[in-house]
Amino acid sequence: MSIITLSHGSGGNATHQLIEDIFYKYFYNDILLQKNDSSVIPHVKGKIAVTTNSFVVDPIFFNGGDIGKLSVCRTVNDLAMSGAKPLYITAGFIIEEGFKINDLEIVVESMAVTAKMAKVKIVAGDIKVVEKGSADQIYINTTGIGVIKKDIYLSGKNAKPGDKVIISGTLGDHGVSILSKRENIEFHESIKSDCALLNDFIERILDASRQIRLLRSPTRGGLAATLNQIAKHSQNSIVLQQEAIPVKDDVRRMCEVLDLDSLYINNEGKVVIIVPDKEAQKVLKAMEKHPLGKDAKIIGEIIKDDKNDVILKTKTGEKRILNMNKSGLLLRI
Amino acid sequence: MSIITLSHGSGGNATHQLIEDIFYKYFYNDILLQKNDSSVIPHVKGKIAVTTNSFVVDPIFFNGGDIGKLSVCRTVNDLAMSGAKPLYITAGFIIEEGFKINDLEIVVESMAVTAKMAKVKIVAGDIKVVEKGSADQIYINTTGIGVIKKDIYLSGKNAKPGDKVIISGTLGDHGVSILSKRENIEFHESIKSDCALLNDFIERILDASRQIRLLRSPTRGGLAATLNQIAKHSQNSIVLQQEAIPVKDDVRRMCEVLDLDSLYINNEGKVVIIVPDKEAQKVLKAMEKHPLGKDAKIIGEIIKDDKNDVILKTKTGEKRILNMNKSGLLLRI
Numbered sequence: 001m002s003i004i005t006l007s008h009g010s011g012g013n014a015t016h017q018l019i020e021d022i023f024y025k026y027f028y029n030d031i032l033l034q035k036n037d038s039s040v041i042p043h044v045k046g047k048i049a050v051t052t053n054s055f056v057v058d059p060i061f062f063n064g065g066d067i068g069k070l071s072v073c074r075t076v077n078d079l080a081m082s083g084a085k086p087l088y089i090t091a092g093f094i095i096e097e098g099f100k101i102n103d104l105e106i107v108v109e110s111m112a113v114t115a116k117m118a119k120v121k122i123v124a125g126d127i128k129v130v131e132k133g134s135a136d137q138i139y140i141n142t143t144g145i146g147v148i149k150k151d152i153y154l155s156g157k158n159a160k161p162g163d164k165v166i167i168s169g170t171l172g173d174h175g176v177s178i179l180s181k182r183e184n185i186e187f188h189e190s191i192k193s194d195c196a197l198l199n200d201f202i203e204r205i206l207d208a209s210r211q212i213r214l215l216r217s218p219t220r221g222g223l224a225a226t227l228n229q230i231a232k233h234s235q236n237s238i239v240l241q242q243e244a245i246p247v248k249d250d251v252r253r254m255c256e257v258l259d260l261d262s263l264y265i266n267n268e269g270k271v272v273i274i275v276p277d278k279e280a281q282k283v284l285k286a287m288e289k290h291p292l293g294k295d296a297k298i299i300g301e302i303i304k305d306d307k308n309d310v311i312l313k314t315k316t317g318e319k320r321i322l323n324m325n326k327s328g329l330l331l332r333i
Numbered sequence: 334m335s336i337i338t339l340s341h342g343s344g345g346n347a348t349h350q351l352i353e354d355i356f357y358k359y360f361y362n363d364i365l366l367q368k369n370d371s372s373v374i375p376h377v378k379g380k381i382a383v384t385t386n387s388f389v390v391d392p393i394f395f396n397g398g399d400i401g402k403l404s405v406c407r408t409v410n411d412l413a414m415s416g417a418k419p420l421y422i423t424a425g426f427i428i429e430e431g432f433k434i435n436d437l438e439i440v441v442e443s444m445a446v447t448a449k450m451a452k453v454k455i456v457a458g459d460i461k462v463v464e465k466g467s468a469d470q471i472y473i474n475t476t477g478i479g480v481i482k483k484d485i486y487l488s489g490k491n492a493k494p495g496d497k498v499i500i501s502g503t504l505g506d507h508g509v510s511i512l513s514k515r516e517n518i519e520f521h522e523s524i525k526s527d528c529a530l531l532n533d534f535i536e537r538i539l540d541a542s543r544q545i546r547l548l549r550s551p552t553r554g555g556l557a558a559t560l561n562q563i564a565k566h567s568q569n570s571i572v573l574q575q576e577a578i579p580v581k582d583d584v585r586r587m588c589e590v591l592d593l594d595s596l597y598i599n600n601e602g603k604v605v606i607i608v609p610d611k612e613a614q615k616v617l618k619a620m621e622k623h624p625l626g627k628d629a630k631i632i633g634e635i636i637k638d639d640k641n642d643v644i645l646k647t648k649t650g651e652k653r654i655l656n657m658n659k660s661g662l663l664l665r666i
Contacts (some may be wrong), residue, residue, distance in 0.1 A: 006664055009664050009665075010553075010554065010664065011552075011553030011554030011555075011558045011599070011657075011663075012554055012657045012658045013657045014658075015553075016657065034488065035562070035566060036414065036487065036488055036489070036549075037410075037412075037414035037415060037550050038382040038384040038411050038415040038477070038479070039382065039383050039384065040380050040381070040415055040417075040481060040486070041381045041382075041383055042380060042381075043377075043378075043379060043380055044376075044377060045376075046376060047373055047375060048373070048377060048478075049371040049372070050372050050421065050423060050456055050457050050478065051370060051372065051457050052423035052424070052425045052457045052459050052474070052476060054425040054426070054427050054461045054474060055461075056427060056461045056463050056467075077370075079370075079371050081369065081370035082369055082370060088383065090383060090384075092385045092386065092387040092474045094387050094389060094427070094472055123383055124383050124384050124385045124476075125385065126386050126387050126474075128388075128389045128665075130469065130665060131665075134468065134469040135467065135468055135472075136463065136468075139427055139468075139472070141385070141387060141476075143385060143423050143425070143457075143474075143476035145383065145478070154369065155367065155369055156368065214369070215370075216369075220344030220348075221343065221344030221345055221348075225344045225345060229368070233368060266344070323346070324345045324346045324349065325347075330343055330344075331342050331462065331463070331464070332342075332463060332464075
């Protein structure tokens with residue numbers, strides 16, 4: 001059978017065959033194969049980080065990745081942002097009747113390969129099938145568990161006036177890649193999603209300085225939404241230097257075509273770092289040595305200000321408030 | 334605004350307002366309110382149980398519960414089935430554009446109330462909005478984390494010939510309640526889902542005997558699918574006495590109307606227990622003392638047999654093999 005049918009969601013033979021043929025085949029590990037109502041994992045020595053994300057990206061295959069790779073990268077990255085070493089992931093699938101089993105296999109293999117690269121085990125899973133028209137191909141939830149070994153607590157609350165804001169690389173690549181493919185814009189193949197595992201890179205960053213205030217992944221809502229959250233959380237404002245913010249030329253052009261602002265577009269392989277001024281250069285140098293940080297830039301700083309705004313300073317000295325709302329209808333990215 | 338719009342999924346102000354007004358309001362706890370990419374939970378002393386479930390039940394409101402209550406009960410119960418004390422839950426929402434915010438609030442409050450009863454904290458969440466027609470109202474993923482304090486390992490592999498099979502109560506209540514409401518069958522109000530938290534009840538059962546082989550929740554595919562999995566896992570067969578299996582009269586009648594078999598219908602407040610013969614009466618007595626176990630019955634036993642079948646013996650002595658397949662099209666229960 002080459003497509004998902006309602007019988008794959010029934011809990012009967014078809015469900016179990018699908019689990020054996022696709023999910024166990026790629027996700028195979030001793031914990032998953034306990035086959036009980038819960039999976040038992042060993043004792044975790046340290047505080048635990050937990051995060052959950054649902055993925056509804058459209059299209060599910062894009063330049064630089066697919067929904068499977070994305071679903072593992074994001075959750076691994078969110079764990080890493082807390083200073084955690086990612087250990088385990090769960091995977092919940094909602095699949096539309098009629099979805100190609102070949103496509104499912106590509107997605108599942110992609111998750112397995114990415115999980116292996118991140119050194120995380122997929123320890124529990126669930127599959128639901130809904131009728132044609134009750135979902136769009138496939139939705140995935142991943143929930144991640146990691147261990148915080150170092151004695152650190154990274155949080156927006158830590159950010160202080162004078163701290164520098166560093167971004168690890170160019171903005172907008174993922175969202176623009178998805179949108180230009182979805183809209184079938186000419187030359188959309190030239191733009192590649194930045195979807196990547198950041199856990200090793202984050203470890204290097206945390207090794208470079210013990211004074212990192214916080215790490216955040218500028219995903220939904222892009223840099224603008226992420227920094228607005230940090231500003232509110234820290235009860236300060238943030239000033240950005242527009243000319244310092246790295247954006248690829250192709251992405252900039254595509255943003256013009258699609259009438260988008262790269263500051264509001266989500267990224268899947270970038271990290272925003274808040275660090276004390278005196279540590280900023282050291283951290284930047286460490287980042288530049290890593291392939292994922294070669295375009296890293298100091299782009300702004302925290303300032304004392306009750307408004308908790310994010311302010312963009314242009315080359316000509318103009319100031320623009322970046323509120324959270326511009327992202328309007330960037331859905332299913 | 335009284336319905337979910339695409340802007341609630343954008344990551345901008347509408348998203349954050351919705352999170353504040355609905356999710357933080359009901360799920361409020363110190364861990365969730367860390368507001369970072371991951372939530373940090375304290376060190377867990379012991380082995381950890383993990384489980385994940387996605388919920389696509391249709392209709393979302395039914396006699397005896399709703400998708401919110403169900404999403405917490407099932408995940409708490411799956412943790413309890415491993416002998417774990419449930420501690421933390423994550424919640425991922427996929428919401429269809431146009432869904433009523435009032436309904437969302439009812440669902441979220443129901444999750445919060447159920448989580449409080451189960452003494453679990455909802456520590457991380459995620460919301461995605463998809464266009465009208467790309468989901469059916471609301472889908473929820475819950476992933477649970479629990480701690481296994483006792484030195485037990487419950488598994489289908491433990492089941493041995495001679496062991497007894499106990500069911501904690503009547504079969505089919507949940508699935509028949511959902512299906513009869515979905516089909517708008519007359520008198521569907523007479524049948525109530527058994528959706529319930531089993532964690533306290535399971536604790537009593539595990540206190541009653543230290544020799545419990547395994548606990549399983551007969552959800553999707555019902556008792557028949559669950560016992561087939563146990564038979565395969567333990568490499569034995571299981572014989573059931575049909576007249577011992579408890580089914581409510583109303584459920585039995587509705588099964589006739591809907592052409593269903595109560596053995597294949599999922600339950601959301603029941604547990605199947607495999608226990609050595611000599612412990613069975615003691616465990617049964619302990620169960621009967623609890624409101625959730627008042628209809629508990631010994632319904633069969635494990636027999637040595639290479640076929641790994643589940644065999645139903647009727648009153649007249651006939652034998653019928655219960656394979657996994659009959660559940661065919663019982664979807665979104």
